[in-house]
Amino acid sequence: MASEISYPKLSVTNWWALRKKFQSNPNIKITPGFLAMHFEMGEDSARTNVLPPLRAIGFIDDDGRPTDLAYDWRDDEKYGEVCDVIRRTVYPQELNDAVIDPADRVKVETWFKNKARVGEASARKMAAFYLMLCEAVIPGEQRNGKANLETAQKPKENKSRPVTSRIEQGSLFAEDKPQPQTIHVSDSKDVITVPTPAISSSPNIQITIQIQLSSEYTPDQLDQVFASLIKNIKKLQE
Template identity: 40%
Template sequence: MADEKKKGYPKIPMNNWFLLRDKFKQRTPEKVTPSYLASALNMGERSASANIIPPLRVFGLIDDSGKPTDLAYEWRDDNKYPAVCKIILEEAYPRELLDLFSDPDAHLKDIAAWFARDAKVGESAARAYSATYMMLLEADLARAKEKAAQSKPGSGPVKSTKTSMNSSSVVSKPTKSVPSTKIQDLVEETSVNDRREKRSFSPKLHVDIQIHISPDSSPEQIDKIFESMAKHLPLMG
């Protein structure tokens, strides 16, 4: 049972927990040292000594000299993993916490609130304590590894990017509004041509056209533009 007078609790990132477990499954080291952890977890030796070795000792996976315990060998076994997590919970956490939160579906924020009150720590430390506790409480290899993969940098959902293409050249000058009468004439003429040259294929293609007309364009030039569109639009259908 953890010393309840010492208001500190083990915390270890989920990624490191499962990566180290995989290393132990491949070959259990004779001794867990800061140097070993630095290489296995791609981190600095000082960080490994301060953040990884202490929780491994509290959990009973290594002894004071860094030698893996019998529990560490059972920790590697997928079939024994839930039982090992239960043993760690019973040994490393106070009974009050276990009595309050023994269900894997417990709310993480409620557990964090308990740690914040009991250990008198801030939100960041409370969240770290509660995340480690919940990881052990769930004792679900498939679910935990999925969460660990999602928490890796760059593993979030890929966002689709949209590209837009404008066939007309960019005009820096403000565009001139097109007279409604000319639009109506264009629509009617296009409709007549559509009826004449109606094609019997499917699916249909929908085309959106943007027209940018310089304010300097003369009425004759505008007429020519619409005459050309009326002539060639049916071919785009």
Template identity: 35%
Template sequence: MLIGLRAVGLVDKDGTPTPRANGWRDDELYAEVCKEIREEVYPQELRDAVPDTSGAGDAAQGWFMRTTGCGQSAARKMASLYSLLTDADPSAGQKQTSRKQKEPSRSRPNKKQPASAAPEKKQRSQPKQSPSPALPDPEMPEVRLNLEIRIDASVTPDQIDQIFASMAKHIYRRRSDEGQ
């Protein structure tokens, strides 16, 4: 990340903010700083090909893919920064951000309502189900645990049963005789 910030002149080689970074944070100087960065970093060919990115985000992305040989994801990120610098209107970024935040929240309930109606019927018919991990808590990371068990060939079947009974006891907090 620091490499990119250095490339546009927002931080120096020591990683400290430059006067350009301070100007970039100031709404009155923002457009001027964006223009400086755009003219300093991006070639005239791109600026001529995509002078306005409001409706030409794909054109900028295509230009980056053709010129740099990068993949779609990297080109999208490059085009996004170029678009940000080309628009150079501090309030435009706030409008786009608020639009992006509203759109997912509108679409999420619509998708969840049909999906949640069907599982409710299944849960009613199977009341002993444990809490479903299908809806992970967005604040908690999902944890997956993979166990690899290597059992020597000389172990008897009774010993194998004891190993798995012990695992059930310690991992699932239940005794092997409860399920039988």
């Protein structure tokens, strides 16, 4: 009878929570009591479900002390390298060669069911952990949808800048003499005046319009934007 083969089933949630603990205190000793206290689980569950995977992937020694690999795991720059080391040392080349796209979860689950001789629930847990190693992406950073053994690049900086158009309407108490409406464009020396119909006994009104424009706009494009704005204001006055 073939010997039973087991693979890590460490949950993704515990993976990131434990990494955070290592980052705050790299010299902690991982024991069932420590895991039960910090991860809301019983000591028996920690002893059965968490300690064996941590030893299997090489993060702690027999005494529960962090290894050099666990120290590297804390470093964002070395995270992808650590995931690659675990994949190559814990899993057979047969699996690593077969999994080209980490999105093919069903294929990976089937492999674990057949090779580890486990049920669907255990196969899903094994596959989830393995695929996380394949992606090697730290949460919050940009994903590219494929296996990436390096830290993902940061999102591009938004180059858009706000341009404020300020419409100020002065006192309009004259019955027959309409006061002009003036538009001041920030970052511009241009002042555009638009005639405004007379409004008797109206209070002072000030309206601020926020327009989000790209810094890559040319002067001609900016002129078109504000020309359109003035045109729409005139329509409202008619």
